Amino acid sequence: MTTIINTHTHGDHTGSNEGFPATVDILAHENTKANMVKMDAFKGDKAQFLPKRTYKDKMSVGSGKDRVDLYYFGAGHTNGDTWVVYPALRVLQTGDMFAWRDAPTIDRNNGGSGVDYPKTLSKAVAGINNVDVVIPGHSPVTTFKDLQEYQRFMADWVAAVQSAAAAGKSVDDAAASIDLTSKYPGYKNERAKAAITAIYAELKK
């Protein structure tokens, strides 16, 4: 074990850094490192477990069959979400940019954006090639086609939230009236309210 990639700042994706020896290389997007610096979990002596190397748009580590490509496509879940591609395996890890088939968590305190989320997903779908298998942040292994579907879901869902806001609907009314589960079979509608609250706050700025 030589390398850890922190896909984003949240404790369930960074909290085990301290369990590994100091020789391990820890990588993250530059905004994620900046977010991690603010966490109590990385203050004082624990600062040694912060990412040692960061990148802005793309970084590759390893070579040949072991090459791993890290991409940043913009804000969504946070402002530092890394997409991890294993080209030889045709596998992609999405972190929490694609966590489950439902509205996402939008962490505005760490730069997340519901408004930008669909655009960021579009860039990822267009910018990542030759992947078959997708490992979402918090749900079972799936396919690249399912990531493409998630991009379409998020484009439709965020547009519906923006229309509800423009029509003057409250968060509760928007949550009660927006349901895309019949258009997107297998999707749930359990996490909408928190995400709508985040998008409304973002639209007010």
Ligand SMILES: [Zn+2]
């Ligand atoms: Zn997360």
